[in-house]
Amino acid sequence: MRELDTSRGKLTLRELAGAREMVEAEQVQLAVWGADTYPECKEVLIAVQFSGGLVAGAFAPDGRMVGFSFSLPTREPEVQHSHRLAVLPDWRGQGIGAALKWFQRDWCLERGVTLVQWTVDPLRAENAELNIRHLGASSREYLVDYYGTMQGIDSGAPTDRLLVDWPLDSPRTAALALGTPPDAGFADAEPVNAAADGQPTAAYLGLTAPRLLLRLPERFTRLADSDPQLALEWRMHSRQLFLHYFERGYALIGFTRVGGPAYLLEKQEESHHATPSHWVPCPP
Numbered sequence: 001m002r003e004l005d006t007s008r009g010k011l012t013l014r015e016l017a018g019a020r021e022m023v024e025a026e027q028v029q030l031a032v033w034g035a036d037t038y039p040e041c042k043e044v045l046i047a048v049q050f051s052g053g054l055v056a057g058a059f060a061p062d063g064r065m066v067g068f069s070f071s072l073p074t075r076e077p078e079v080q081h082s083h084r085l086a087v088l089p090d091w092r093g094q095g096i097g098a099a100l101k102w103f104q105r106d107w108c109l110e111r112g113v114t115l116v117q118w119t120v121d122p123l124r125a126e127n128a129e130l131n132i133r134h135l136g137a138s139s140r141e142y143l144v145d146y147y148g149t150m151q152g153i154d155s156g157a158p159t160d161r162l163l164v165d166w167p168l169d170s171p172r173t174a175a176l177a178l179g180t181p182p183d184a185g186f187a188d189a190e191p192v193n194a195a196a197d198g199q200p201t202a203a204y205l206g207l208t209a210p211r212l213l214l215r216l217p218e219r220f221t222r223l224a225d226s227d228p229q230l231a232l233e234w235r236m237h238s239r240q241l242f243l244h245y246f247e248r249g250y251a252l253i254g255f256t257r258v259g260g261p262a263y264l265l266e267k268q269e270e271s272h273h274a275t276p277s278h279w280v281p282c283p284p
Contacts, residue, residue, distance in 0.1 A: 006094040009061040013103045032086040066091040069100040082118035119161035123220040125261035132255040137164040140251035142242040189213040200237040216261040
C-alpha cells in the first residue's frame with residue numbers, strides 16, 4: 001500500500017479486493033475513455049489478479065476510486081505488461097497517474113518482476129511527459145496500427161503505438177523514484193523534422209548524429225478532434241521517422257517541452273533495453 005498527499009486529501013493506493021471494487025474499476029474506465037469503449041470487465045480483472053497480474057486503484061478519503069491500474073503477467077516471469085492506467089478527469093493534476101506507476105514498481109519488485117512494458121500513443125505529449133520523462137521508460141519498437149479500428153479517442157484513425165520498456169531496477173529508474181530528473185542532453189541533438197503553422201513540413205532521413213530531436217504537434221488530443229486530416233498527416237509523418245531511425249539503431253530515451261514537445265532519440269549499442277549513455281542525475 002502507498003499513500004499520496006493531494007490538495008483534496010490523502011489518497012490510498014492498493015490492490016483491489018472483491019467483485020464490488022472490480023465493478024467500480026469498470027466505471028472509472030468508462031468515465032475516462034467514454035461510454036463507447038469497452039472497459040476491462042470485473043470477470044477479466046478477477047481472473048487476471050488471480051493469475052498474478054496487478055489490479056490496483058487510488059482511493060479518495062471518502063473511499064471512492066479515482067484512479068485505476070491494470071497489468072498482466074507474461075510468458076516471462078520477470079516481465080509484466082501494463083495495459084490500463086486511468087485517472088478520473090476531475091482528479092487529474094494531482095500526481096495520481098505517476099503514483100500508481102510507482103506503486104506498480106514496488107509491487108512488481110516484491111514479486112521478482114524487473115521489467116514492465118506497455119504501449120503508448122507516440123503523439124500524445126501528456127503520455128510522454130509521464131512515461132518517458134518522469135518514469136524513465138524508453139522505446140525502440142514502433143507498432144503500426146497496433147489495435148486496428150477502435151472506438152473512442154482513436155475512432156477512425158490508425159492506432160500506432162510505441163512499445164515502451166521500464167526496467168524497474170535500473171539506476172535511472174531508482175533515481176527518478178527518488179524525484180531526481182535526468183539530464184537527457186537535448187542541447188546537442190540534431191532535429192529530424194520541421195513544422196510550420198502546426199503542420200509537418202520536412203522529415204530528414206539521412207542523419208547519423210549520436211542524438212536526434214523529433215518534434216511533436218502541440219495538443220495532439222485536441223487536434224485529433226478538431227482537424228482529423230492534419231492529425232493523420234502528423235501520424236504518417238512521425239511513423240516514417242520512427243520506423244526509419246529505430247531500424248538504424250536509435251532508441252527513444254527522453255522527452256522535453258522546451259521549444260515545444262519533442263523526443264530525444266539516441267544511437268544505441270546492441271542491448272535489450274535503451275538507457276542514455278550519458279545519463280547523470282541533476283542536482284536536487
